[in-house]
Amino acid sequence: MNRRDFTLSCLGTLAAASLGGVAPQALAAGASGQRPAANSLPAGTKASTSGKPHIAFVLYEGMTALDLIGPAEVLAGEQFDVDFVWYDKEVVYAESRANKRLGLMPTATFAEIEQTNILCVPGTSNPYKQLERTEMIDWVARIGAKADWVTSVCTGSFILGAAGLLKGYKATSHWGVLQDLRYFGAEPVVDRVVHDRNRVTGAGVTSGIDFGLLLLSLLTDEQTARGKQLVLEYDPHPPFSSGSPKLASPALLEAVRGGYMDYLQAVAPNSRSQLQALASNLGIKHP
């Protein structure tokens, strides 16, 4: 192993010596026969300008920042061409928290990205609201249909689902809303990361890091992913053990679940009928 073969983060961004070797392996693994390999993307598409596999992270108002930054930190590096995509290049505010909101800057617009190798959609507390964003969902549907990998973290899977990209696939989401994936024709799976053909979905928020490492190994190789894990010092030792419904006490689970249900009722009272309408559009019988 060459000591320069790692792209470091927090510990330095190094040029990987042999970048060319990454792309064919990455795309062969995920692509169905019809999908274009990175080096065969039509000239003029955003993804082809650098010659590297292109990753498009979707930004949107109200997304959960850590859903995005977890995998972005794992996947961003010399071997990929990464964009953060939104309607325009104005600041996008992540989820509102108290009186302050974190603003993130897009690097490309939906109009600029006609194709990508890896599509990744982060989640949000209120996934039902996103289902009304038909322009974003249309773009996700169009780009996702020809992407080599179609991925999400947390409730980003709702956006993939609404775009019709999870029909017939196993997928996951945040535990609080996982079962609603059935409305999109997906098979909900209780797991931190779910990989079914060229779909890779992560569970709630922090699972984006586990998701990112698995996806990186699929796009490159296991040793590269292990190296990135070491760079990111991902040897987690949570001070408490309550990070999933099966670990939390019944009282804690009820408090968090109940609080979320109250919240959803307040912000998305029509979520059930929205989902039913979407399912109907996708030709899915009411689950």
Next chain:
Amino acid sequence: MNRRDFTLSCLGTLAAASLGGVAPQALAAGASGQRPAANSLPAGTKASTSGKPHIAFVLYEGMTALDLIGPAEVLAGEQFDVDFVWYDKEVVYAESRANKRLGLMPTATFAEIEQTNILCVPGTSNPYKQLERTEMIDWVARIGAKADWVTSVCTGSFILGAAGLLKGYKATSHWGVLQDLRYFGAEPVVDRVVHDRNRVTGAGVTSGIDFGLLLLSLLTDEQTARGKQLVLEYDPHPPFSSGSPKLASPALLEAVRGGYMDYLQAVAPNSRSQLQALASNLGIKHP
């Protein structure tokens, strides 16, 4: 437990019913006798405008985004008043990765924040470069000296150290540079999160999540932190086991460490003499 007592993220931002109870407990735990409690901050300081404990995350060009967003996602919520602070309110670009950089928007300027309850500094791949940013370090020193909690993630501890805030404290940092904390008069500790009096420091990048949960429990209570862990679904299952020097294979460790040393030599050739000069300024004998 009231079901509304949780501030959700990805699963909704709920108003915590009894916010007032948080501040005194939080600040009693961390403050030395001289430090002001949140409710006694002088009028006119940024921190006092909302009546909630104030958290100041320092933004700076070249920082590692996940160092910031990990703890920010854990700590941001209805019970705190959170700012992201930089010289001005123009976009700040996180670490450069290939040809794209993620831009983050500050919510406050150094000049606007005269005092904070909780200071948190994220890290970067090139912590030695930050040591030249005397204006930022002077602000960190001034604010940190009167903060209730002085904290960092990853190599953010170098900035605290350069500001003289770790002298005589146990602290941690990314494994790749941990031992250099001695130059600041700190005692380097190999641990994911280190809590010594009112200093709390996290190790590399992803440790910011463990750090955030521990800090949240210190600022509020264990049950609140457990609830946030469940909301963020922090039940990590890394697909590989190579997240620390003791877990990585010798070949992987050598490759990553060697690559970083090459990188540092390229970007910070004078780091050793810089550290020696700082140590001398802080009255610390060359470690």
